[in-house]
Structure formats: structure tokens, C-alpha cells
Amino acid sequence: MAINFQEVGFTYQAGTPFASEGLHDVNFKIPLQQFTALIGHTGSGKSTTLQLLDGLTIPTVGKVEVLNQTLQADTLIKTTNQLREHVGLVFQFPEAQLFEDTVLADVMFGPLNFGASKTEAKQRAQEALRLVDLSAEFESQSPFDLSGGQMRRVAIAGVLALEPELLILDEPTAGLDPKGQADLMALFARLQQERHLTVVVVTHQMEFVAQYAQHVVVFEQGTVVKEGTPAEIFADSAWLRERQLDVPMVRQFTDLLTQKGVALTPTLDLDQLTDQIVAKIQGGRDV
Amino acid sequence: MFNKILIGRFIPGHSLVHRLDARVKLIVSIAFIFVIFLATSWPSYLWASAFTLLVVMMTGLGLRVYLRGIRPLIYLMLFTTALQILFVTTGPIWWQWGWLKITEDGVVNGIAIFIRFLLIILISTVLTLTTAPLDLADAMEQLLQPLKKIGVPVAELALMLSIALRFIPTLLDEAEKIVNAQRARGVRFNEGNLLQRVKAFVPVLIPLFINAIKRAIELGDAMEARGYRGDVERTKYRQHHWQINDTVALLSFIIFSCALAWLRYIFG
Ligand SMILES: Nc1ncnc2c1ncn2[C@@H]1O[C@H](COP(=O)(O)OP(=O)(O)OP(=O)(O)O)[C@@H](O)[C@H]1O
Ligand SMILES: [Mg+2]
Numbered sequence: 001m002a003i004n005f006q007e008v009g010f011t012y013q014a015g016t017p018f019a020s021e022g023l024h025d026v027n028f029k030i031p032l033q034q035f036t037a038l039i040g041h042t043g044s045g046k047s048t049t050l051q052l053l054d055g056l057t058i059p060t061v062g063k064v065e066v067l068n069q070t071l072q073a074d075t076l077i078k079t080t081n082q083l084r085e086h087v088g089l090v091f092q093f094p095e096a097q098l099f100e101d102t103v104l105a106d107v108m109f110g111p112l113n114f115g116a117s118k119t120e121a122k123q124r125a126q127e128a129l130r131l132v133d134l135s136a137e138f139e140s141q142s143p144f145d146l147s148g149g150q151m152r153r154v155a156i157a158g159v160l161a162l163e164p165e166l167l168i169l170d171e172p173t174a175g176l177d178p179k180g181q182a183d184l185m186a187l188f189a190r191l192q193q194e195r196h197l198t199v200v201v202v203t204h205q206m207e208f209v210a211q212y213a214q215h216v217v218v219f220e221q222g223t224v225v226k227e228g229t230p231a232e233i234f235a236d237s238a239w240l241r242e243r244q245l246d247v248p249m250v251r252q253f254t255d256l257l258t259q260k261g262v263a264l265t266p267t268l269d270l271d272q273l274t275d276q277i278v279a280k281i282q283g284g285r286d287v
Numbered sequence: 288m289f290n291k292i293l294i295g296r297f298i299p300g301h302s303l304v305h306r307l308d309a310r311v312k313l314i315v316s317i318a319f320i321f322v323i324f325l326a327t328s329w330p331s332y333l334w335a336s337a338f339t340l341l342v343v344m345m346t347g348l349g350l351r352v353y354l355r356g357i358r359p360l361i362y363l364m365l366f367t368t369a370l371q372i373l374f375v376t377t378g379p380i381w382w383q384w385g386w387l388k389i390t391e392d393g394v395v396n397g398i399a400i401f402i403r404f405l406l407i408i409l410i411s412t413v414l415t416l417t418t419a420p421l422d423l424a425d426a427m428e429q430l431l432q433p434l435k436k437i438g439v440p441v442a443e444l445a446l447m448l449s450i451a452l453r454f455i456p457t458l459l460d461e462a463e464k465i466v467n468a469q470r471a472r473g474v475r476f477n478e479g480n481l482l483q484r485v486k487a488f489v490p491v492l493i494p495l496f497i498n499a500i501k502r503a504i505e506l507g508d509a510m511e512a513r514g515y516r517g518d519v520e521r522t523k524y525r526q527h528h529w530q531i532n533d534t535v536a537l538l539s540f541i542i543f544s545c546a547l548a549w550l551r552y553i554f555g
Contacts, residue, residue, distance in 0.1 A: 097468035099493035113473025
């Protein structure tokens with residue numbers, strides 16, 4: 001069963017003078033075993049959506065279907081514990097969740113909570129740490145002695161160690177160095193492929209969206225305004241810019257050339273674009 | 288789960304009470320705690336309740352907000368009342384079981400205490416709901432000025448208070464985020480026995496404290512980098528101006544208190 005949002009609305013602190021709307025009239029699907037990217041301007045409701053996906057909050061109206069469970073206003077929050085065994089959610093700036101004495105213990109914390117044995121948790125934790133490129137020497141260090149980027153990796157490992165079927169990441173690369181960003185995104189895409197996971201990533205970096213996403217959902221002011229493949233979403237650059245969203249470089253370059261009268265088939269792949277241009281140049285020379 | 292805590296939360300508004308000078312509200316709220324002890328007879332309780340209700344209505348925030356504010360304290364109130372009822376043993380006996388007895392005096396006292404408690408909480412809630420925390424800190428600083436003469440570091444204390452008040456919402460938001468992050472990692476709050484519940488909070492409190500300390504150090508560094516010194520004459524960004532409304536409010540309270548004293552004189 002795909003992940004499905006139907007007429008979902010969510011209000012923070014509903015029924016108090018501080019009530020503020022997080023989401024309204026949200027309808028979209030997340031295909032299983034694919035890489036889905038959620039994009040949208042700041043405050044458009046992406047993080048709120050992720051919390052609903054993990055059953056951390058329950059929709060105020062409408063329903064969310066995720067992994068054989070339906071969440072709606074009258075769902076008891078206790079019944080969502082079981083859902084979280086299969087969902088791994090990495091929050092925005094997850095460094096704030098580290099608390100154990102050592103890196104290894106912190107990564108083992110999640111699996112232990114969900115009933116893994118000590119040996120199993122340790123083995124899963126070590127595997128997760130290797131995935132995020134942290135070598136064995138980090139295991140016995142205090143997470144608070146690490147750099148910001150290393151802490152981020154530990155926090156991500158802490159969720160990967162849960163071995164979720166549905167992996168959700170909220171701006172996992174924000175504030176990292178360019179290589180770290182590319183490495184992490186590549187890791188999520190690889191895990192998705194190899195383990196047939198459903199991966200949902202919130203990101204502002206359209207290059208990654210163009211490169212890895214199979215499905216894209218666009219948020220604006222608390223609701224979903226468009227969904228589709230990256231090719232469909234990036235087809236209309238002007239529409240995206242109106243929503244203060246970036247357009248991938250390849251697409252921008254194609255647009256500029258098209259404006260100058262060079263007819264190109266739209267693509268998001270750099271190699272394909274290069275091939276087309278090379279073909280044009282050669283074609284021009286041959287004539 | 289943290290955002291349900293309403294005590295000490297400010298709800299912006301434009302009512303007459305909102306617009307009063309924070310100093311008036313602070314003085315009245317503190318004085319009220321003492322003045323209420325003048326109430327000893329039913330007419331005086333009625334008078335004090337009417338005054339309180341009027342003030343509550345004038346804030347324009349609706350009774351529900353106040354009820355929510357009282358809810359966390361209801362057990363404390365009931366406990367105090369129960370103690371009064373059980374341990375005041377003079378007057379006609381209504382009910383007895385072994386050494387436990389409920390007497391008329393006990394019940395009357397209990398109800399009286401309950402009403403006093405309720406009124407004090409309501410008035411204090413009016414203060415915190417209608418006054419921006421920083422205004423409150425400023426008001427405290429100004430009212431404490433005389434203590435400067437005997438060497439009390441009033442400015443520093445006020446700064447500490449404003450910083451603390453300023454960071455309460457930040458800390459609550461952060462606590463909420465960390466709670467969610469740990470729930471995502473399988474921590475179950477509000478489940479299991481007391482020990483398990485307390486233990487569940489360790490993964491929240493450690494990061495919360497570490498971040499709070501980090502933030503405090505950063506704030507200290509930033510203030511030092513800009514040459515902040517507490518011991519010099521400082522001017523204020525927010526100026527408070529005493530207005531006619533403030534005088535009227537203070538006078539009304541004085542009249543209310545005199546009437547209460549008079550009721551006591553008449554009814555004993
Ligand atoms: N804890 C909260 N309490 C009240 N309102 C909130 C809370 N968190 C978010 N909101 C509101 O909900 C709306 C959606 O916020 P959300 O955090 O989902 O945005 P976002 O798309 O994740 O933005 P960003 O890209 O900045 O992370 C915003 O208008 C915000 O003001
Ligand atoms: Mg967000």
C-alpha cells in the first residue's frame with residue numbers, strides 16, 4: 001500500500017489561543033520503494049508532513065495511510081509506536097538528539113528501544129557508523145567532542161541502525177561541506193536501491209533532486225501544489241522561480257540556450273545535455 | 288506535551304488590562320495576595336470574587352484560557368482544602384470515623400481557603416497573560432531600584448530575569464523537538480511505571496541542558512564582544528509612561544481594598 005495523504009490538515013496547539021495552521025487540504029502519494037523529494041519554501045509545511053508520516057503527531061482532519069496503518073484525528077497516539085519500528089525519521093539538525101556517553105552507545109539506543117539484543121544492536125550500530133563513513137576509532141568518543149558534521153553523521157547513523165523500511169530525512173545535508181553533502185545524498189540513494197527502501201528527503205538542493213529523486217512533491221503555504229517526476233516538475237522553470245525555488249543547473253543552462261534559439265530536448269542529465277550540444281556542434285560543422 | 292503549560296505565558300492583546308503599565312499590574316497582583324486576607328465573611332468573599340471576575344472579563348481573553356491555567360494547580364488547591372477540612376476540628380461535628388472528623392468550621396475554612404487560592408491564582412494569571420515577560424522584568428527592576436542603595440545588584444538581577452524569561456519559550460520548543468526525535472528512536476513517554484517514565488526523560492534532559500549551557504556561553508561571549516557592562520548607567524530601549532489609566536486602575540484597587548476592610552469591620 002502506497003503512502004497516501006487525503007485531505008489532511010494539521011493545526012499546531014489546536015484549541016488554544018496559540019493555534020497556528022501547519023497544513024491544510026494536503027493530498028498526495030508517496031510511491032513505495034522509490035526516492036521521493038519534498039521541496040518548498042521555508043515554512044511551507046514539509047517538516048510538519050514528516051512528523052505525520054512517523055505518527056509523532058496525528059492529523060487534525062483528514063487521514064494519512066502509511067505502512068498498513070491509517071492515522072486520523074481519533075487515532076490514539078499510543079498505537080503509533082508500532083509504526084515507528086518501521087519508520088526511521090532524521091530530524092532537521094538531528095545533532096540535538098545525541099545524549100549518550102559514547103558514539104556507539106548513542107547509535108545503539110534506537111535498536112535497543114525497539115527490543116534488539118545488545119549484540120545485535122552493537123552489530124547494527126557499527127554497520128550504520130561505517131555507512132556514514134565514521135571509522136571504528138570514533139565509537140568510544142563522546143559525541144559532544146565531535147565536529148558539527150561528525151555529530152550529524154552519528155545522528156543519522158542512529159536512525160539507520162533502526163533498519164527502517166521507510167527512511168525519512170529532513171534537510172539532512174544542511175550546513176555540511178559540499179563533499180559531505182554529496183556523499184550523504186549518494187548514500188541515501190544507494191540504500192534505497194540496494195535495500196529497496198522507501199526514502200523521503202526534504203531538501204532545498206535541486207541538483208540532488210534532479211539527480212536522485214524519482215518523485216517530487218512541491219509544498220507551498222501549508223499545502224501540496226504539485227507532484228510528479230523531476231522532469232515534469234522542472235519543466236516549468238518560471239513556475240518554480242515564482243515559488244522561490246531553485247532550478248537545477250542543467251535545466252537553467254538549457255533554458256538559456258533555448259532563449260538564444262538553440263532547440264534542445266529538455267533533460268536533467270548533464271551527459272545527455274552534453275551529447276545533444278556536441279551533436280549540434282558537429283551537425284553545424286558538417287553542413 | 289510541553290506547550291500545554293500555560294502558567295507564565297503571555298497572550299498579546301489590546302484590552303484595557305493589556306495596556307496598563309506593567310508596574311501597576313505587578314503592584315496590584317502582589318498587594319492582592321495580602322489584601323485578600325481581609326476577606327473573612329461571605330459578603331467580603333463575594334466582593335473579592337466580583338472584583339476578580341471583573342478584571343478577568345476586562346482582559347477579553349475568555350474564561351477557557353483561565354480554566355486551562357488553573358488546571359495544573361487544581362490538585363494543590365484540593366489538597367490544601369482537604370487538609371483544612373480534616374485538621375480544623377472545632378465547631379459542630381458533621382461526620383466522624385475514628386480520629387478523623389469533619390466539622391462545620393473545617394468545611395467553612397476549607398471553602399474559604401479554596402476561594403482565596405482561586406482568586407490569587409486568577410489575579411496572577413491575569414498579570415502573566417496580559418504582560419509581556421520583558422515588561423514584567425523591567426517593572427520589577429524599577430520597583431526594586433531603592434534596594435540599589437543598600438548594594439543589591441538590581442540591574443544584574445533584572446538582566447538575569449529577562450534572559451531567563453526570554454529563553455523559556457526557546458527551551459520549551461527545543462524540548463518538544465528533542466522529545467519528538469527520541470520518540471522517533473523508540474522512547475515511550477507517558478507509558479510504564481513511574482521509574483520508567485522518569486528514565487525516559489534522561490535522553491531529553493541531557494541534550495537540553497548541554498544546549499542551554501552552550502547557548503549561555505555563546506550569549507555571554509556575544510555580550511562581552513560588544514562590550515556589555517552591567518555596572519554602568521544604562522538607558523532603556525522600552526520606555527514606560529505612567530498614564531491616566533494607570534492612576535485610575537491603582538485608585539480602583541485602593542477603593543476595592545478599603546471596601547474589603549470596611550466589610551471586615553462590619554461583618555467581622
Ligand atoms: N511547533 C510549532 N508550533 C506552532 N507552529 C508551528 C510549529 N512548527 C511549525 N509551525 C508552523 O507550521 C508551518 C509549517 O512549518 P514547517 O516546520 O512544517 O515548515 P517547513 O516547510 O519544514 O519549513 P523549513 O524549510 O523552514 O524547515 C509554519 O507556518 C510554522 O510557522
Ligand atoms: Mg522544516
